[in-house]
Amino acid sequence: MEFFDKVGKVAIGSRLRMLTEKITEDAAHIYSLYEVDLQPKWFPVFYVLSQGEEKTITAIAKEIRHSHPSVSKIITEMSRKGLIIEKKDKADGRRNIVKLSKKGNEINDKIQHQFTDLESAIEQISDQTNHNLWKAIEEWEFILEQKSLFTRVKEQRKKRESENVKIADYTPEYQWAFRALNEEWISTYFKMEAADYKALDDPEGYILSKGGCILVALIDNEPVGVCALVKMDDPDYDYELAKMAVSPRAQGKNVGWLLAQAIIQKAKTLGAAKIYLESNTLLKPAINLYHKLGFEKVAGRATPYERCNIQMELTIV
Template sequence: MDFFNKAGKMAIGSRLRMLTEKITEDAAHIYKLYEVDLQPKWFPVFYVLSQGEEKTITSIAREIGHSHPSVSKIISEMTKKGFVTEKKDRTDGRRNIVKLSRKGNEISDKIKDQYTDIESAIEQISEQANHDLWKAIEEWEFILEQKSLFARVKEQRKKRESGKVEIVDYKPEYQSAFRDLNEEWISTYFKMETADYKALDDPQGYILNKGGSILVALFDGEPAGVCALVKMNDPDYDFELAKMAVSPRVQGKSIGWLLGQAIIQKAGTLGAAKLYLESNTLLKPAINLYHKLGFEKVAGRATPYERCNIQMELVIA
């Protein structure tokens, strides 16, 4: 077990598989010991049918948590051995009804002593163990049902990679990144418009000199995302959140979320009570991000952009 001590929790799948293989190997020997001609993999299907009811393959699969093809294959193997009989469902000819055959029922009676001895052996192991494996399995199954291991690993990866993100204030050296990142997404979905060129060609004059702000997200020290606050001459809004762009090469690392939070915080330090933004519902990930940040849809206003079909606001104060 030195490998598992070194590999640790990363090898949980391998360790569980090894334990399963060991128990399955013992199970095969136990069936032979009691002269019961069953394969260990058949047991869940056999046990369900041994309760006496006729069942469809679909209902068996649902009850034991196996796939329909898996149960269908087991039924086929058990039928060849003479343990199971199949017939068409009278109410639905597309479904087969299965039940234990006479031979299968004989095994069901014969296997009772085996059940008793296995129960006793498992109890003996439980008494020698410091932890209740059965309860632990139930607990893990429940927890993984709420959120899979895969989903949890994805979350941890995003959390780790987001630690490489640094949000900094705009500097002239970031002008090309500010333009390139925005032009990339705009040209992918729409077309560059006059208002785009004004902001992207001269961010200093169009945004910063008028009281606005630009933040840049660095990933491993390289510009990977940008977002701006454009000062508005509007009685309802102080700033427009605009020109948010994240490089598709680093998406999925929470850069948009971190930029959004930072720009909202920046607006607060500038005395903003409300933020305004314009977007397009075609950009579903962006719209979802804005909702997550707290923005809500508002009635349409005059806009310089042809692509705009949704407008949103965020109350900061």
Template sequence: MNFFEQTGKVAIGSRLRMLTDKVTEDGAQIYKLYNIDMQPKWFPVFYSLAQGEEKTITELARDIGHSHPSVSKIISEMLKKGYVKESKDKTDGRRNLVSLSKKGVEISKEIEDQLIDVNAAVEEISAQSQNKLWEAIGEWEFLLEQKSLLRRVMEKKKERDSLKVQIVDYKPEYQEAFRALNVEWISHYFTMEESDYKALDNPQGYILDRGGYILLALYEGEPLGVCALIKMDDGEYNFELAKMAVSPKAQGKNVGFLLAGAVVEKAKSLGAAKIYLESNTILKPAINLYHKLGFQKVAGKPTPYTRCNIQMELVL
């Protein structure tokens, strides 16, 4: 069975490289067919310069979508062949400009027939194929520019990992995990405070017995995230979203979003009208998560935490 039939689309990079190698190999032979001493990899730079305008290496790299080091190397190779020349910018002596040499201009004229024939051959292949590769490449380039393949794979991984996350209610056997995850998280960024110990050392009395709730996120059975709803009786907010901590091991598994979303849904099921939280702006991923859930910045409430520099609310 053909290798690519076995692997499917996951081997797209390898297949594209093979196609590129095949076309590049033919390209080298095509230049010989027309008695032109040129390497296929030079063509984008050569063609750009053949339009007649002097350009810096940076401008060339931007025009053809290559890296600066790659274009610099190609220019060095073309200089040795005598196809290009360099000169100082008259308006800025710090800039080197590149243009075709007299020999390069002659080559640009000799290559015209070759380009006509190559274009005709590519058109012939397109006419004989059901799927239009050139148009498809353009579509892929556009789509990958909007969102890279890496980004898309990261999202698919997160979706798949999310299926392994289970949100469960607090049980006494989870007290150690509730405390450890919060201590790990708080100590990493800040200093543990008296109010932290009150909640973490006695979650039953400080949170649960007062009408609050604690949820845990289990990933393949292991507690990797915790979050609490602390009952508030200030006449404005029903609950405070607090003591949310996610293990570094859960990074990229969507644990934080699933856990926070479950806590919000829990508050809704209890008839809450508003949820309050306190955080710190150095925790950008957390702040972004809260914004994504619909929390908005508020100010003015007294806080027991020295680390708090932002207060937010969610109107349900």
């Protein structure tokens, strides 16, 4: 086990597969020892049918949590061995019902001694260990049903990469990035409009001098995202969250989330009670982000943008 001690937990799949292969190999020898003509992979199907009920392939697959094609293949293999009898379901001729044949039931009688000895052997192994493998497997299965290992790895990747993101206040040196990043995403989905040019060509005059602010997300000192807070002359809203753009090269690194959180925090420090934004439902990731931040859809208002088809607000607590 020196290799696994060296590699560690990242080799969990390889280690579990090796353990499974070892146990499966022993299982084949155990069946042979008791002169039971079964293959290890047939056991779940065999056991379900050994309880005496006729079942459809769909019902078996659901009970043992295997795919329908996998169970169907096993049924075919067991039928060739004469262990199973198949017949059409009287209630639904499209379905087959299966049960153990006489030979299958004879094996079921013979296998009982094997079960007894196998359970004793496994209990012996458990007595020699510090951890209950069976309980641990149950725990892992339950936890992974709530959230898969794949999802957890994606979350950890995003968390790690987001630690490299720094949020900085806008300075004139970032004007090119503010324009380039916004023009990139707008041109990808829509077209640049007059209101875009006003803000992007003169952010100091259009946003900053009127009491707004702009934040820039940096990775290794390279601008990868921008977001603005525009002061509104409106009795219902203090600021508009606008001109949020993230480089495609930085997507998946939590940049949008970090920028939005930072701009909302900035609004809080400025005493804002409500923030407004405009977007388009075509931008599903952005809409999901806004919902996650607590924004809610509001009734349509006059807008300078043709592409706007959804307006949202956030009440700052």
